[in-house]
Amino acid sequence: MKQFELFPGKQLSRRQLLTGTAAFGSLLAAGALTGCGGNAQAAGVRDIGFWHLLSGGDGIKMQAMINSANQANPGFKVHPTVLAWGPPYYTKLAMASAGGRPPEVAIMHASRVPGYAPGGLIDPWDLSLLAEHGVTGADFAPRIWEKSQQDGKVFSIALDSHPFVMFYNTDVASKAGVLAGNGQLEEVASPQEFMDLAREMQKVTKAHGLSFGYLGSGSQMWRLFYTLYKQHGADITLTPGQPMKVDRDAAIESLEFMASLFDDTIAAKSGDISTGIAEFARGDSGMLFSGVWELPTLKKAGLPVDAATIPTLYGTPAAYADSHSFVLPRQLNVDEAKRRDVYKFVSDVLKGSLSWAEAGHIPGYQPVVQSQAYKDLTPQAHYANAADVIAYDPESWFSGSGSDWQTYFAENVQNVLLGRDKAVAGWGAFEERTNHLLSMPNPV
Amino acid sequence: MSSSLAARRKPGSLTRSNLSGWGFAAPFLVFFLVFLVWPLLYGLYMSLTGKSLTGANDSLIGFANYAEALADAGMWRSLGNTLYFTVISTVPLVLVALVMAALLNVGLPAQWLWRLSYFAPYLLASTVVSLFFTWMYNPQLGLINDALSKIGIPKVAWLNDPNVAMWAIVIATLWWTVGFNFLLYLAAMQNIPHQHYEAASLDGAGAWRQFFSITLPQLTPTTVMIVLLQILASLKIFDQVYQMTAGGPGGSTRPVVQYIFETGFTGYRLGYSAAISYIFFGLIVLVSVMQFAVTRRRSA
Numbered sequence: 001m002k003q004f005e006l007f008p009g010k011q012l013s014r015r016q017l018l019t020g021t022a023a024f025g026s027l028l029a030a031g032a033l034t035g036c037g038g039n040a041q042a043a044g045v046r047d048i049g050f051w052h053l054l055s056g057g058d059g060i061k062m063q064a065m066i067n068s069a070n071q072a073n074p075g076f077k078v079h080p081t082v083l084a085w086g087p088p089y090y091t092k093l094a095m096a097s098a099g100g101r102p103p104e105v106a107i108m109h110a111s112r113v114p115g116y117a118p119g120g121l122i123d124p125w126d127l128s129l130l131a132e133h134g135v136t137g138a139d140f141a142p143r144i145w146e147k148s149q150q151d152g153k154v155f156s157i158a159l160d161s162h163p164f165v166m167f168y169n170t171d172v173a174s175k176a177g178v179l180a181g182n183g184q185l186e187e188v189a190s191p192q193e194f195m196d197l198a199r200e201m202q203k204v205t206k207a208h209g210l211s212f213g214y215l216g217s218g219s220q221m222w223r224l225f226y227t228l229y230k231q232h233g234a235d236i237t238l239t240p241g242q243p244m245k246v247d248r249d250a251a252i253e254s255l256e257f258m259a260s261l262f263d264d265t266i267a268a269k270s271g272d273i274s275t276g277i278a279e280f281a282r283g284d285s286g287m288l289f290s291g292v293w294e295l296p297t298l299k300k301a302g303l304p305v306d307a308a309t310i311p312t313l314y315g316t317p318a319a320y321a322d323s324h325s326f327v328l329p330r331q332l333n334v335d336e337a338k339r340r341d342v343y344k345f346v347s348d349v350l351k352g353s354l355s356w357a358e359a360g361h362i363p364g365y366q367p368v369v370q371s372q373a374y375k376d377l378t379p380q381a382h383y384a385n386a387a388d389v390i391a392y393d394p395e396s397w398f399s400g401s402g403s404d405w406q407t408y409f410a411e412n413v414q415n416v417l418l419g420r421d422k423a424v425a426g427w428g429a430f431e432e433r434t435n436h437l438l439s440m441p442n443p444v
Numbered sequence: 445m446s447s448s449l450a451a452r453r454k455p456g457s458l459t460r461s462n463l464s465g466w467g468f469a470a471p472f473l474v475f476f477l478v479f480l481v482w483p484l485l486y487g488l489y490m491s492l493t494g495k496s497l498t499g500a501n502d503s504l505i506g507f508a509n510y511a512e513a514l515a516d517a518g519m520w521r522s523l524g525n526t527l528y529f530t531v532i533s534t535v536p537l538v539l540v541a542l543v544m545a546a547l548l549n550v551g552l553p554a555q556w557l558w559r560l561s562y563f564a565p566y567l568l569a570s571t572v573v574s575l576f577f578t579w580m581y582n583p584q585l586g587l588i589n590d591a592l593s594k595i596g597i598p599k600v601a602w603l604n605d606p607n608v609a610m611w612a613i614v615i616a617t618l619w620w621t622v623g624f625n626f627l628l629y630l631a632a633m634q635n636i637p638h639q640h641y642e643a644a645s646l647d648g649a650g651a652w653r654q655f656f657s658i659t660l661p662q663l664t665p666t667t668v669m670i671v672l673l674q675i676l677a678s679l680k681i682f683d684q685v686y687q688m689t690a691g692g693p694g695g696s697t698r699p700v701v702q703y704i705f706e707t708g709f710t711g712y713r714l715g716y717s718a719a720i721s722y723i724f725f726g727l728i729v730l731v732s733v734m735q736f737a738v739t740r741r742r743s744a
Contacts, residue, residue, distance in 0.1 A: 091709040094497050119498030119712075215583070215604045216692055268584070270601055275584040397712070404710050411694045414604070443496035443712035 046076040046338050048345060049103030051096075053089040054324070055082060057296040061359045069348040076341040086402035093329065097121040100332030105342045110147045110156055110323040111393040111400035117150040118397070119444035123328040124153035129340065133347035139366050141387045144323060156325035157346055158364035160356060162292050163309065163321035163386040164223040167379075170304040172286035176200040184382065188311045191257050198266040201286030210267040211285040213276025214417060218410030219402060220273055221258075221417065223320045224289055225409070227310050228254035230318035230391040238396035240442045244434045248427065250314075255416050255423040257313075262417060270418065292383065295360030307379040309386045321390035322401045323364060362387050397444045398437050408433045491718035498712060509719035519720055521695060522703035523727075525610070529699065530678040533614045537674050538667070540618060541625030546655065549633045559630070563623035570620075574687035577616040578603065581688075603689050606696035613685055613697060620684070621677070625670050632666035633659060672735045679728055700724050 054062045059082055066078050081103065083089040090112060096102035098121065108116065116122045127137070137145050137154075144158045166185075173179050178200055180186040188194045198209030214220040229236075232254070234247035261267045268279065280288035281301040288294075289310065298305045309319050326346045328339070353363040354373055357380055363369050375381050393399045399406075409430055416426035494505045513519050548558050565573070580587045581602035589599045602612040640658050649657065682701040685691065691698030704724070708717030 087706075087710045094712070095709070098497055098499055115712075119496070121498055215601070216689065270583050270604060272582070275582065278585070404706055407690065407692070411692060414693050415606075418601075418604075440713070441494060444498050 045074070046335075046341055048076050048078045048105065048338055048341055050078050050080045050105050050107075050345075051083060051089075051093060051103045051329075052080060052107035052324075053083055053085045054107065055085070058293060058359050061355055065349050065352055065355060068352060069345050072348060073341070073344060076338070076345070078345055087404075090402065094121055097329040100330065102329030102331065104328075104331070104335075104338050105346065106327055106329050107159070107324050108156060108327045109401040110144075110158060110325045111395075112403070113150060113156050113325070113327065114395040115397040115400065115403075115444055116327070117153075117155045121330055121444075122155055123330050123334075124155050125157060125328065126343075127154060129343045130157070130347065133344055135347045135350060135365070139350075140364055141366060141369075143390055144364050144387065147323065147392055148325065156323075156327050157350070158323040158325045159350065159353060160361035160364050161321050161323045161387050161390050162361045163319040163383065163390050164227055164289065165292055165307050165319065165383045165386060166310045167280065167288040167290060167294070167298060167305055167307045169280070169283060169286050170306050172201050172204050172283070175204045176286065184306060185308055189313070191260075191313050194311055194313055195260070195266060198261075198287065202265055205284050205286060207284035208265070208267050208279065209285060210261060210287045210289065211271070211276040211280040212261070212267050212289040213271040213273040215270055215272040215414070216410070217273055218406035218408070221413055222406045222409050223291070224258060224310075225251075225254055225413070226320040226391060226393070227318060228257060228313065230320070231312055231314040231316050233314075233316040236394040238394050238399060238434070238438060240396070240438055242438060244431055244438060246431065248431075251427050252423045253314075255413060255427060259417050259419060259423065262419070292360035292362070292380075295380070296358075305379065307383050309383050309389065317389040318391050319386045319389055321386065322392060324361070325364075396438075397442060405434070405437070408437075487718045488722060490715050491722050493715045495715040495718075496712045497709065497714055505715070509716045510723070512716065513720050513723055516720075518695075519700070519703060519723070522691075522698045522700040523724070525695075525697060526679060526681060526699045526701070526724075529610060529614065529681050529697075530675055532610070533617055533678045533681075534671065534674045536614070536618050537622055537625055537678075538670055541622050541629050541670070542663075542667075544622070544626045545629035545633055546659070548630060550651075559627075562626050565620050566623035568620065570683035571687060573616060573620045574684050577612070577619075577684075578688050581612055604693050606694050609689055609693060609697045613681075613688060616684055616688065617681075625674065628666060628670055629663065632663050636662045668735075668739050672732070672739070675731060675735070676728065679731070 050066070052062060063080065066080055070077050083092055090108075093102065093106055093108070094116065097116070108122075113122070117124075130136070135157075140148070140158060141161075144161055148154050148156045148158060168185050170179070170183070173185055178186050178197055186197075188197050200209070202209035212220075212224065214224070229247075229250055232247060232250035234250040235245075237245035239245075262269045267285075268275070271279065276288065277290065277294060277297065279285050281298060281303060283303070288298075292307075295305075295307070309317070312318075326349075328342065350363075350365040351368070353365055353368050354371065357363050357368065357374055357377060360380065362380070362384055363374070368374055369384060369387070374384075393401070393403075396405075398404060412430035412433065413426045415421035416423050491509055492504055492506060493502055494509075495502050544562055548555065548562075552558060579585075581589075583589060583599055583601050583604065586602070588602065593599060600608060603609050636659065640662075641654055644654050644658060680701060681699045682705070685697050685699055686702055689697045691702050700720070701724075704717050704721045707720065708714050711717075
């Protein structure tokens with residue numbers, strides 16, 4: 001029989017090889033078993049898994065908050081796992097929870113909670129345990145606290161609210177003569193006034209008045225659309241089994257206004273998020289519509305930047321927003337000691353969220369917002385009033401930040417914004433798509 | 445020795461030597477059963493239920509998912525996009541590979557450099573390629589529009605124009621994967637006996653004549669294989685689309701694999717998504733069988 005010649009001079013029979021493989025396999029298995037547990041367990045420190053979707057500047061701030069919570073609490077150590085924002089994050093979180101082995105605590109957008117809570121993918125918070133650490137419902141702005149609840153139970157604890165706002169270049173604004181006596185941008189109250197303001201700024205920059213990148217991004221289009229739509233005082237109601245309830249005229253008017261901005265004078269006809277931000281950072285425009293999370297980038301660019309809520313153009317102040325919120329993914333077996341640690345960790349992070357505010361977000365925890373230190377932060381303090389007018393996405397299992405619904409919005413509306421399609425047609429197609437989703441069996 | 449033994453032995457009897465054969469095959473068989481056969485059967489079962497990602501509604505609902513899928517415009521559209529991509533990508537991916545291999549085969553100097561530069565993109569991850577092309581296609585800052593504007597061609601919204609986006613993805617895919625087909629063609633060309641060309645040139649055949657009368661016919665089995673592999677690879681398109689356009693603009697590039705992913709994982713409807721994947725699976729089997737039939741007729 002042919003022998004295996006692995007080593008010159010030494011022949012190995014097939015039997016020897018098989019025995020050797022088996023022995024090697026069991027060695028590996030033994031190694032894997034002893035590998036469990038980890039060193040932290042041995043020292044009596046509990047490991048807390050924490051998933052979040054905060055990258056870039058946000059991620060660095062979050063890591064600093066985790067580090068200080070870990071230092072203050074020798075009993076546990078929080079291990080963060082950072083996943084990409086949007087479907088990659090939410091599908092993994094849903095699957096881990098469905099399998100019963102998710103992290104002990106996770107960050108979710110408050111607008112996504114209605115897709116998770118009814119299906120039992122996340123557990124409600126025990127308010128008495130939270131109160132032991134000095135955090136109660138009274139510590140949150142009413143709108144934010146209301147959003148934390150589903151069927152009377154609190155499913156999410158908001159770390160912040162992050163509205164869609166308007167940044168502006170004070171140099172450009174001053175040269176254009178559109179600054180008010182207090183040094184902030186003068187107020188405008190109608191679409192026409194806003195367009196005039198933007199044109200004044202364009203005369204200074206010679207490029208554009210406003211930067212707003214939207215191409216290929218459903219989230220961006222939705223954020224501005226929903227801000228304008230809510231300024232009409234209108235609502236959208238999504239009830240499974242029924243057609244979408246919406247003020248169609250308000251929707252179409254908002255879309256038409258958005259499309260009219262992209263005339264290559266007020267704003268670039270086609271730009272995506274990164275080109276929009278780059279244009280504003282270069283000083284080629286006077287204003288930028290973006291999320292508050294962009295503040296660190298803009299400050300780093302060395303711009304003379306200030307910020308405000310997006311002007312009220314249709315009578316009712318409103319700003320699209322969402323909240324990064326803590327949730328308790330459903331565990332197969334809850335480790336009570338670890339869950340108590342999670343309450344301590346979350347309350348520590350909330351109390352230390354002034355550093356989170358430096359990244360642009362409005363802290364959810366009111367004692368921080370009311371502190372003098374926060375009031376001294378500019379331009380954050382100039383849009384802190386947004387917390388009173390924020391509008392979260394309409395509730396349903398398919399809506400919310402980074403959802404497919406926002407993608408469907410882009411699919412039907414991008415051509416309207418590019419001037420290739422009528423607002424009526426684009427909105428009609430989106431409504432049809434939404435109604436199809438509402439007619440399907442509710443999977444949660 | 446083994447053939448005379450096998451002739452005397454009853455088929456199927458467990459002797460020591462075929463036991464160890466099973467032993468060797470076992471690791472593969474276990475993986476095959478656990479990661480292919482079992483998911484295949486379980487997926488089929490799942491497609492007959494209303495199963496959701498949250499675990500709600502596991503009950504059997506018969507063929508309701510299939511009926512819904514066949515009436516779902518979203519599925520047909522994404523299936524159409526997949527087929528469109530397959531058609532418009534397979535042709536250049538085969539032809540360009542052939543041309544590249546033929547050019548190299550005439551004996552250019554520094555062969556290793558050509559081979560490396562043609563094949564190297566294939567080694568990159570899809571994320572790298574997508575990121576790279578997303579920047580090049582950027583309407584305002586991209587290299588391509590910049591080059592176009594220098595020769596007076598107006599800017600193209602590569603990934604944002606429904607009429608152009610799929611072609612933009614084909615171009616990226618071509619650059620990325622053509623090296624594999626090129627390598628197969630080159631290997632096949634270098635296996636054609638040199639005497640054929642010598643004889644032909646003695647008979648007065650020129651380079652083109654030799655290419656069409658010797659090279660191409662000799663490459664037929666390779667071409668058939670490349671076309672089959674390419675069709676199957678193109679049908680499975682997902683990564684670069686998801687990263688470059690996420691299926692947009694207006695759903696014009698969303699392939700069926702993405703639709704399956706969306707209905708199942710972000711729309712939570714696992715049962716329904718399994719049904720669509722079985723419809724797609726049926727289509728792939730159909731294409732493979734047709735291709736197989738053609739190949740057999742040719743080789744017979």
